[in-house]
Amino acid sequence: MxxxxxxxxxxxxxxxxxxxxxxxxxxxxxxxxxxxxxxxxxxxxxxxxxxxxxxxxxxxxxxxxxxxxxxxxxxxxxxxxxxxxxxxxxxxxxxxxxxxxxxxxxxxxxxxxxxxxxxxxxxxxxxxxxxxxxxxxxxxxxxxxxxxxxxxxxxxxxxxxxxxxxxxxxxxxxxxxxxxxxxxxxxxxxxxxxxxxxxxxxxxxxxxxxxxxxxxxxxxxxxxxxxxxxxxLVLGRIINRNPFDKGVPLSFSSTLHKAPPEKWKTILEDCQLALSRALFNKNRAGEFWALFENIYSVIVSNPLDDINSIFKKLNLLWVEQSDFDAISLKYFISIVKDGVQ
Incomplete structure (x- = not known):
């Protein structure tokens, strides 16, 4: 053929x-x-x-x-x-x-x-x-x-x-x-x-x-x-940055630095992997964008809040239906926060 x-x-x-x-x-x-x-x-x-x-x-x-x-x-x-x-x-x-x-x-x-x-x-x-x-x-x-x-x-x-x-x-x-x-x-x-x-x-x-x-x-x-x-491309244009850029999001630095330095690389890799799973999971596309909307709106309404305060204000329904765990979700919150502010 x-x-x-x-x-x-x-x-x-x-x-x-x-x-x-x-x-x-x-x-x-x-x-x-x-x-x-x-x-x-x-x-x-x-x-x-x-x-x-x-x-x-x-x-x-x-x-x-x-x-x-x-x-x-x-x-x-x-x-x-x-x-x-x-x-x-x-x-x-x-x-x-x-x-x-x-x-x-x-x-x-x-x-x-x-x-x-x-x-x-x-x-x-x-x-x-x-x-x-x-x-x-x-x-x-x-x-x-x-x-x-x-x-x-x-x-x-x-x-x-x-x-x-x-x-x-x-x-x-x-x-x-x-x-x-x-x-x-x-x-x-x-x-x-x-x-x-x-x-x-x-x-x-x-x-x-x-x-x-x-x-x-x-x-x-x-x-x-x-x-x-x-x-x-679309997510990056909304938050004004590539969500997979290398480096530590500024808003995530204090969280990361609480861990032993030898764990930093693994933590960042795990967070990026979780973000990749969440964004590219076609079976949960609606849930991802709903969670992103929730994060985005909480950040805009509470610009002085740190990522832990934002985390507490999220809709538990969208959080539980996502592919994130607590640490990787805070990482994603940091990316959005650094991009929109």
């Missing part, structure tokens, strides 16, 4: 926003979002979600046009169709759209739908567009395509029509805890930073014409981001 990278793209500024919206859709808005860990950029397609072991693939093409016609949509499906015909197994084929014309959907209220919600006449035009674009692409053996193959492919495609602002996609990472949601300008700035990091992956080496035997080999070329990187 082999897969050859073809038609990788450099950044298209007009489409960068929608590629990032597509990434954050994969990360936060699907029932299976917790299964997606890697976001591979400009390798298989505009974007491909991948599980931790690199075996399961969510292949995605994005198009930013606001009023795509059925035929234009068909043309945009060509890279997904190329991957459908490849020797690699892609589990999902997703087309993320900025908008569609009123000639496309049967039920216009559905922004996530499959081919069954596309009008019969639109299906014909969509197929026509896909046929035409396939003929123009050198990486598809046009002569071997059949109607049955195209119909089989279209049955597997899911269409997603964007209906959110950039800020909404960032809010979704925070699990809508109002006490920690920054203002609109800050949310957009965070979105833009994710967009810029995503776009930068396109400039890491040339992958055109590379051949891989397994999907996980794509990770060797570092054209990817991870959900953990994005969470660190």
């Amino acid at each position: 082999a897969y050859k990278v073809t038609s990788s793209e450099r950044l298209r500024p007009s489409g960068a926003e929608y590629e990032t919206k597509a990434l954050l859709y994969l990360m936060n808005f699907r029932n299976d979002s917790n299964d997606i860990y890697f976001f591979v950029v400009d390798f298989f397609n505009d974007l491909t979600g991948m599980d931790r072991m690199g075996n399961k693939l969510w292949d995605m093409q994005s198009k930013g046009a606001k009023n795509s016609s059925p035929k234009a949509i068909g043309k945009e499906l060509v890279t997904l169709f190329k991957n459908y015909r490849s020797e690699l197994e892609f589990n999902y084929y997703l087309l993320f759209l900025g908008g569609v014309s009123n000639t496309v959907r049967i039920d216009n209220s559905l922004n996530i739908f499959d081919i069954s919600n596309v009008k019969p006449e639109a299906v014909k035009k969509l197929k026509e567009g896909l046929w035409e674009e396939s003929k123009d692409k050198t990486y598809i053996d046009y002569e071997s395509i059949t109607d049955e193959e195209i119909e089989g492919f279209l049955d597997k495609v899911q269409f997603i029509v964007d209906d959110k602002e950039p800020s909404d996609y960032v809010k979704s990472i925070l699990k809508i805890h109002s006490g920690i949601i920054p203002d609109e300008q800050s949310l957009v700035a965070i979105f833009n930073e994710i967009r810029d990091q995503q776009s930068s992956k396109k400039n890491i080496g040339v992958v055109e014409n590379i051949t891989i035997e397994t999907s996980s080999e794509a990770l060797d070329y570092y054209h990817h981001m991870t959900s953990n990187e994005i969470k660190i």
